[in-house]
Amino acid sequence: MSEILADCVGTVWKVLSAPGDRVSEGDVLIILESMKMEIPIEAEEDGVVVSVHVAEGAQVDDGDLLVRMGE
Amino acid sequence: MTENRPAERDSSGEPGRSTVGFSWEAELRQFDVRRERARKLGGERRVNRQREQGRYTIRERIEKIAESFSEIGEFAVYHEYDALGNKLGTLPSSYVCGLAKVDGRYVALGGEDFTVRGGAPQTYLDRMKGGTGGFIDDLAHDYKIPLMLFVEGVGGDVAGQEEKGHAYLNNSISWNRCFEVLSEVPVLSMVSGVAVGAASARALASHFSVITKDSVLITGGPPLVRRALGIEIDKFDLGGAKLVTSIGAVDNLAEDEDDAMNQMRRVLSYLPQNAWQLPERAPCTDPVTRRAPELLEIIPENRRQAYRASRVIQAVVDQDSFFEIGSRWGKSLTTGLARIDGIPIGVLANNPQSLGGAMDAAACDKQVRLISLCNTFHLPILYFVDVPGFMVGPQAEKDNTLRWGLKAMESIISATVPVVTIQVRKSYGLAVSATSNPEKLGLRLAWPSGEWGDLPIEGGVEAAYRREIEASENPEQLRAEIEARMGALVDPWRTAEAFGVEHMIDPRATREIVATFFEASLGSMSAGGNLPRPDWRGRS
Numbered sequence: 350m351s352e353i354l355a356d357c358v359g360t361v362w363k364v365l366s367a368p369g370d371r372v373s374e375g376d377v378l379i380i381l382e383s384m385k386m387e388i389p390i391e392a393e394e395d396g397v398v399v400s401v402h403v404a405e406g407a408q409v410d411d412g413d414l415l416v417r418m419g420e
Numbered sequence: 421m422t423e424n425r426p427a428e429r430d431s432s433g434e435p436g437r438s439t440v441g442f443s444w445e446a447e448l449r450q451f452d453v454r455r456e457r458a459r460k461l462g463g464e465r466r467v468n469r470q471r472e473q474g475r476y477t478i479r480e481r482i483e484k485i486a487e488s489f490s491e492i493g494e495f496a497v498y499h500e501y502d503a504l505g506n507k508l509g510t511l512p513s514s515y516v517c518g519l520a521k522v523d524g525r526y527v528a529l530g531g532e533d534f535t536v537r538g539g540a541p542q543t544y545l546d547r548m549k550g551g552t553g554g555f556i557d558d559l560a561h562d563y564k565i566p567l568m569l570f571v572e573g574v575g576g577d578v579a580g581q582e583e584k585g586h587a588y589l590n591n592s593i594s595w596n597r598c599f600e601v602l603s604e605v606p607v608l609s610m611v612s613g614v615a616v617g618a619a620s621a622r623a624l625a626s627h628f629s630v631i632t633k634d635s636v637l638i639t640g641g642p643p644l645v646r647r648a649l650g651i652e653i654d655k656f657d658l659g660g661a662k663l664v665t666s667i668g669a670v671d672n673l674a675e676d677e678d679d680a681m682n683q684m685r686r687v688l689s690y691l692p693q694n695a696w697q698l699p700e701r702a703p704c705t706d707p708v709t710r711r712a713p714e715l716l717e718i719i720p721e722n723r724r725q726a727y728r729a730s731r732v733i734q735a736v737v738d739q740d741s742f743f744e745i746g747s748r749w750g751k752s753l754t755t756g757l758a759r760i761d762g763i764p765i766g767v768l769a770n771n772p773q774s775l776g777g778a779m780d781a782a783a784c785d786k787q788v789r790l791i792s793l794c795n796t797f798h799l800p801i802l803y804f805v806d807v808p809g810f811m812v813g814p815q816a817e818k819d820n821t822l823r824w825g826l827k828a829m830e831s832i833i834s835a836t837v838p839v840v841t842i843q844v845r846k847s848y849g850l851a852v853s854a855t856s857n858p859e860k861l862g863l864r865l866a867w868p869s870g871e872w873g874d875l876p877i878e879g880g881v882e883a884a885y886r887r888e889i890e891a892s893e894n895p896e897q898l899r900a901e902i903e904a905r906m907g908a909l910v911d912p913w914r915t916a917e918a919f920g921v922e923h924m925i926d927p928r929a930t931r932e933i934v935a936t937f938f939e940a941s942l943g944s945m946s947a948g949g950n951l952p953r954p955d956w957r958g959r960s
Binding site for chain 2: 356357358383384385386387388389391411
């Protein structure tokens with residue numbers, strides 16, 4: 350079980366993953382909009398998306414939980 | 421009257437010498453007996469435990485990495501006592517070291533033996549073999565050869581003072597050599613198993629460190645934390661490998677020890693034996709004239725879209741030559757070692773995929789670390805710039821970003837090696853001053869995708885013309901007009917016309933241009949250039 354956290358303040362632009370998705374390291378799970386750019390949030394390792402904790406348009410803070418991953 | 425009877429050599433079971441003479445046969449037999457004891461390490465039970473946890477013993481590590489090994493101090497021992505002071509037996513000392521050959525190069529190689537007293541410091545010996553300074557560090561220092569360390573140990577332990585019969589006042593004398601060698605020879609360390617306190621610190625005092633994924637590196641272990649803070653916490657939660665590589669305490673994460681050793685060897689391949697030599701240029705099979713059309717695909721035309729900085733680096737440097745250092749921390753700056761036309765170089769690239777490439781405190785720290793390495797061992801620096809500025813926002817202010825930003829700036833300004841910057845996309849704000857040094861050659865090569873200024877137009881216009889915009893009858897329209905006017909000025913060709921950037925290049929031709937300039941610069945790093953001059957009169 351691992352948690353993917355936002356590493357800066359921003360807005361959720363696109364959610365590209367859903368619970369149950371099997372993903373590989375480097376797959377884009379969410380795209381944030383921050384620093385006037387689209388910032389892809391990638392899976393850090395192969396695994397399954399357990400839960401997605403944000404919706405498109407939501408404001409996120411540094412350290413907010415975005416996605417919980419399992420093996 | 422004392423009898424002329426040799427005292428028993430309790431540690432080997434052999435009779436000792438008499439005052440009359442000695443027996444060659446008996447003395448030579450000692451080698452076998454004592455060598456056998458050294459090979460047994462801390463005993464079968466502890467060795468098995470090490471293996472069950474998926475780790476090599478210190479002797480296996482040495483065997484894996486070294487083509488040859490001349491051990492020194494093989495016969496040093498540790499007398500083991502139980503908690504009541506009863507002697508349990510004699511074990512080999514808790515550190516193994518010697519002169520090794522790794523990939524045809526002499527290196528000083530050493531590491532703690534975790535099966536003997538958890539790899540504790542050898543304060544029970546007359547001279548430390550290694551760990552926090554000792555014979556192995558002296559060997560690297562005196563012979564000017566790289567130092568490779570296998571770190572696995574509990575740091576200090578209370579039992580040490582019981583042996584001495586008094587509490588000892590720790591001082592920093594033994595650390596002097598550890599710091600001294602950092603400006604003399606490459607120091608590379610691998611952490612596998614558990615490193616605590618002084619052992620952890622020694623791993624940090626290196627140019628490159630790597631930790632296996634199931635290992636731990638901590639300042640103080642769970643018992644200490646429980647007593648000091650009343651917190652129950654697992655050692656992996658305190659300093660597991662993933663955590664320590666995400667904060668940059670250790671540079672790289674490894675799958676296992678074989679992977680970790682390969683990473684150490686890879687890093688060594690870019691570095692000279694010592695700071696008085698230039699790194700070796702390798703034969704290059706990747707044509708220097710190779711163009712990189714993929715760069716036009718990698719850099720999106722849409723400025724809002726990010727790209728992976730490592731892909732830009734890989735397109736330009738020799739094929740498969742890029743070795744990333746610190747991929748798990750300070751992610752808005754990608755750093756590593758590479759070759760171009762066989763010349764070992766250091767590479768930095770702002771990575772828009774993290775924080776839009778903004779330099780936060782961690783990225784600045786990471787820049788300082790790589791540039792120090794390049795400066796010490798004469799690696800020219802290639803910097804791909806795409807920086808929107810130093811990171812802003814409440815967290816960035818709390819992180820003391822400007823303090824670290826200044827250190828990053830100072831690092832590039834004080835670099836004595838040649839620096840070439842590629843203006844990939846954005847160069848905004850103060851952070852640009854941390855990417856090249858205008859007092860030196862400051863060779864900045866721009867791609868037509870480049871844009872720069874004091875502040876980005878969006879936001880910058882708002883800040884500069886706020887009163888006018890607010891007073892206007894149609895603020896939106898006025899802002900759009902000003903932005904359009906400013907936007908026209910951002911055209912990078914205008915700056916090239918003013919020689920405000922040294923040259924505009926076709927990205928696809930970057931490789932050949934950079935290689936040519938770095939090749940021409942090599943003489944500037946030879947003796948009398950930026951190399952420290954060894955004192956030929958033999959004075960210290």
